Amino acid sequence: MESNIVRIFDTTLRDGEQSPGATMTAAEKMEVARALARMGVDVIEAGFPAASPDDLEAVRRIALEIGNSEDGSTVPVICGLARTIEGDIDKAWEAVKGAAHPRIHTFIATSDIHMKYKLKMDREQVLDQIARMVAHARELCEDVEFSPEDAGRSDPEFLYQALEVAIEAGATTLNIPDTVGYTMPDEFGALIAGIIKNTKGIEKCVVSVHCHNDLGLATANTLAGIRAGARQAEVTINGIGERAGNTALEEVVMALHARRQVMDLGTNIDTTQLTRLSKLVSNYTGMSVQPNKAIVGANAFAHEAGIHQDGVLKNTLTYEIMKPETVGLSASKLVLGKHSGRHALKERLISLGYTLDEESLNKLFDRFKTLADKKKTITDADIEALISDEIYQNEVIFTLEGLQVACGTMGLPTATVRLVGPDGETHIHAAIGTGPVDATFKAIDAIVQMDSTLVDFVIHAITEGIDALGEVTVRIATKDLPAVMTAQKEIERPCTFGGYGADTDIIVASAKAYLSAINKMLASTGKYGPVETPAVQAVAG
Ligand SMILES: CC(=O)SCCNC(=O)CCNC(=O)[C@H](O)C(C)(C)COP(=O)(O)OP(=O)(O)OC[C@H]1O[C@@H](n2cnc3c(N)ncnc32)[C@H](O)[C@@H]1OP(=O)(O)O
Ligand SMILES: CC(C)C(=O)C(=O)O
Numbered sequence: 369m370e371s372n373i374v375r376i377f378d379t380t381l382r383d384g385e386q387s388p389g390a391t392m393t394a395a396e397k398m399e400v401a402r403a404l405a406r407m408g409v410d411v412i413e414a415g416f417p418a419a420s421p422d423d424l425e426a427v428r429r430i431a432l433e434i435g436n437s438e439d440g441s442t443v444p445v446i447c448g449l450a451r452t453i454e455g456d457i458d459k460a461w462e463a464v465k466g467a468a469h470p471r472i473h474t475f476i477a478t479s480d481i482h483m484k485y486k487l488k489m490d491r492e493q494v495l496d497q498i499a500r501m502v503a504h505a506r507e508l509c510e511d512v513e514f515s516p517e518d519a520g521r522s523d524p525e526f527l528y529q530a531l532e533v534a535i536e537a538g539a540t541t542l543n544i545p546d547t548v549g550y551t552m553p554d555e556f557g558a559l560i561a562g563i564i565k566n567t568k569g570i571e572k573c574v575v576s577v578h579c580h581n582d583l584g585l586a587t588a589n590t591l592a593g594i595r596a597g598a599r600q601a602e603v604t605i606n607g608i609g610e611r612a613g614n615t616a617l618e619e620v621v622m623a624l625h626a627r628r629q630v631m632d633l634g635t636n637i638d639t640t641q642l643t644r645l646s647k648l649v650s651n652y653t654g655m656s657v658q659p660n661k662a663i664v665g666a667n668a669f670a671h672e673a674g675i676h677q678d679g680v681l682k683n684t685l686t687y688e689i690m691k692p693e694t695v696g697l698s699a700s701k702l703v704l705g706k707h708s709g710r711h712a713l714k715e716r717l718i719s720l721g722y723t724l725d726e727e728s729l730n731k732l733f734d735r736f737k738t739l740a741d742k743k744k745t746i747t748d749a750d751i752e753a754l755i756s757d758e759i760y761q762n763e764v765i766f767t768l769e770g771l772q773v774a775c776g777t778m779g780l781p782t783a784t785v786r787l788v789g790p791d792g793e794t795h796i797h798a799a800i801g802t803g804p805v806d807a808t809f810k811a812i813d814a815i816v817q818m819d820s821t822l823v824d825f826v827i828h829a830i831t832e833g834i835d836a837l838g839e840v841t842v843r844i845a846t847k848d849l850p851a852v853m854t855a856q857k858e859i860e861r862p863c864t865f866g867g868y869g870a871d872t873d874i875i876v877a878s879a880k881a882y883l884s885a886i887n888k889m890l891a892s893t894g895k896y897g898p899v900e901t902p903a904v905q906a907v908a909g
Contacts, residue, residue: 372633374624375410375600376617377543377576380649381430382413382449383614384604389823389843389864390653393763393888394426400605401434403648404444406721407641409617411445411600413473417463418456427463435467445511447471452501461508471511473543474501478530479518491526498533506538513541515578520546524559528566535569542573543602546589549582549612557592564597576600579615581607586615587662591623594633605649606657606664618642618663618695626690641721643696644752651756654843654866654885656826663695666828704751706740713751720748728759739837742872749830753837753870757880763891765790766816771879775804783807785879787815790896805878812879816886820844823864827874838874840881842867846889865889 381397384390392400397414404412414431417424427448435446446467448460452474464470476487476497483489489497498514505512514534516527531542544563546556560577564570577593577600579586590601607616621637628634646664650657659666669692679686704716710733717724717732724732735754740746770786784798785808797814801807809822824843829836845864865888869880890896 371599373599374594374620374633374635375574375576376408376621376635376637377411377413377447377600377602378404378409378604378617379413379578379602379614380404380604380608380617381426382415383578383602383610384608384649384653385415386610387608387613387653387655389845389866390608390655391864392652392866393891394422394429395763396652397426398429398433400645400649400652401430403641403645404605405434406638407645408636408638409444410636411447411471413447413449413602415463416449417459418450418453424459424463427460428466431464431467431470435464435469437468443468445469445471447473447513450474450505452476452497454501454504457501457505457508461505464509469511470509471513471541472505472509473513473515474505475515475517475543475545476501477518477547478516478522478527479520480523481521482518495530495533498530499537502534502537502539510540512539513543513576514539515543515545517545518547519544520548520551520556520559524562524566527559528563531563531567532569535567535573540573541576541600542567542570543576543578543600544593544598545578545602546580546586547578549580549586549589551579551585551589553585553588553592556589557596560593560596560598574600576602578602580610581612581614584612586613587619587623590615590620591631594620594624595631605645606655606661608649608653608655616662618646622663622690622695625694639694640696644721647752647756651841651868652866654824654841654864654868656824656828656841669697704736704740704746706737708736708740708746716748716751717755720751722755724759732758739872743837747830750837753830753839756868757839757870757877763887763896765887765890765896766812766883768876768879768883769794771808771876773804773808773875775807781807783811783875785811785815787812787883789815804875808875808879809882812882812886816890818846818886818889820846820886820889822882825878827878830870837870837872838877839868839870840874840877842878842881842885844882844885844889863892865892 401412414427415423417427431446435443437443446464448464450456450460460472502514516530575598577590577598579589601620603617603620604614605617607613621635624633657664713733713736735758766787766789769788773783775781780800781804782800786796789795795815797811799807799810801810823845827840829838843864843866865885867881867885869877871877
């Protein structure tokens with residue numbers, strides 16, 4: 369590995385999925401893994417196989433399908449997380465062994481607080497467990513990562529000892545987590561420098577950093593660790609993750625990219641795919657991205673103030689430290705419209721990184737034409753929204769066939785909804801609510817007969833103008849937990865499902881988003897047969 373390349377280890381599917389409410393279906397995880405591989409991440413941490421049979425199966429599929437290449441192109445390392453427990457490590461190996469480059473990642477806490485209160489182990493016992501379990505992992509797999517959990521609050525001298533034991537037992541990557549986001553950038557940088565200086569044998573290993581954002585310092589700490597010599601960064605798309613989240617992939621990648629002269633370091637990431645990945649993960653998890661989020665927020669490249677606009681008009685360098693195109697925003701100022709045909713749409717999709725089978729292309733083309741009738745110009749963002757709305761709906765149990773609402777200041781808001789069910793039958797229901805969206809959701813609930821609570825509802829316009837497509841993300845939760853979810857902690861991890869919808873009519877977009885979340889909830893009960901795999905394929909490169 370070139371020493372000026374920082375490996376990007378993406379843990380969206382493991383630590384990211386630990387965000388309250390960020391559960392993704394197996395098909396969604398596959399799609400995210402495919403997109404991550406296409407973007408050029410070096411390692412995908414695909415899950416925690418010992419957590420449940422579903423998690424193991426999801427990692428196994430990613431290892432087989434994303435961790436291997438038919439045409440000899442580079443594929444990422446596929447990694448599974450395990451406690452320093454033989455059963456966990458064996459399950460991680462079972463899950464990742466089908467990949468061309470499998471990795472087992474095992475961890476145990478080294479801070480006094482964690483050892484005393486959580487593990488109820490002393491230092492000697494922890495060292496002994498590291499030695500035995502890293503060696504066990506190494507017997508199974510050549511690539512073994514070890515993490516001393518809560519390293520940020522561990523005694524550095526003990527940390528050096530623990531890492532030396534892991535190196536002697538065969539660890540090839542040493543990952544230093546600031547598990548509770550406690551350290552300051554100068555402290556974390558000094559911790560990494562101290563580890564590199566004082567740990568015997570460390571030159572044989574890749575040093576990695578894994579930071580949490582409890583004090584809003586995850587990216588700063590990760591960069592401090594990299595400056596001190598770490599060459600792997602553990603990150604998630606949109607910074608999702610446990611509590612306040614993890615370090616955001618897009619922030620680290622773009623900091624290294626935009627400040628290359630200062631750090632003289634780069635990554636293998638195709639930065640033009642960052643915006644797409646952000647949207648994909650946001651749509652699947654139902655966790656919307658705050659507008660002022662660095663790199664991928666809706667306002668990240670917007671200039672509102674007159675003086676700024678004046679400066680940007682004269683020279684974009686006045687207020688833009690990166691070009692929007694570098695992160696995949698408006699790479700092309702539009703092209704497609706009402707008179708475009710299937711070939712033009714197909715070409716545009718290919719340049720955006722998608723190939724669709726004939727049936728999906730036809731479906732998308734119909735949606736495209738309907739939209740073009742309402743909207744003069746179709747942007748790349750519109751096309752991406754149509755793909756999310758039309759093609760990335762992995763579980764289709766009920767489909768929306770019709771919707772009519774009556775609302776305003778006179779009378780009760782009423783919605784009449786027509787759905788086609790799994791039996792092919794049409795079901796119609798009318799309901800009243802506090803507003804048109806509430807009435808629509810109530811009518812859907814009455815047809816599908818499943819109790820859910822709306823946890824989050826976000827609506828925004830994709831492009832400017834009165835004819836803009838509106839997109840809606842929702843998150844719903846159910847108390848009525850299906851059996852397949854009970855392997856997870858019900859109280860700590862309520863069972864939630866994200867949904868996405870796009871339409872020029874925001875009530876229709878809301879109904880679609882709600883129905884897509886409801887379909888996932890219904891699919892998780894296992895009553896409706898195997899989950900469909902998406903018909904869209906990413907183009908390599
Ligand atoms: C910092 C991180 O992000 S760590 C990763 C967090 N991710 C997860 O927890 C994934 C989801 N987890 C789960 O599904 C469950 O917790 C499981 C299946 C892994 C384990 O479930 P259970 O066996 O019921 O154990 P439970 O979660 O209640 O408690 C954890 C046990 O593991 C022990 N433990 C915790 N970390 C480690 C470790 N790294 N190595 C060894 N043992 C550990 C705890 O001390 C506790 O042991 P105890 O039962 O003897 O007190
Ligand atoms: C398992 C480790 C790397 C972790 O997620 C943490 O400590 O935050």
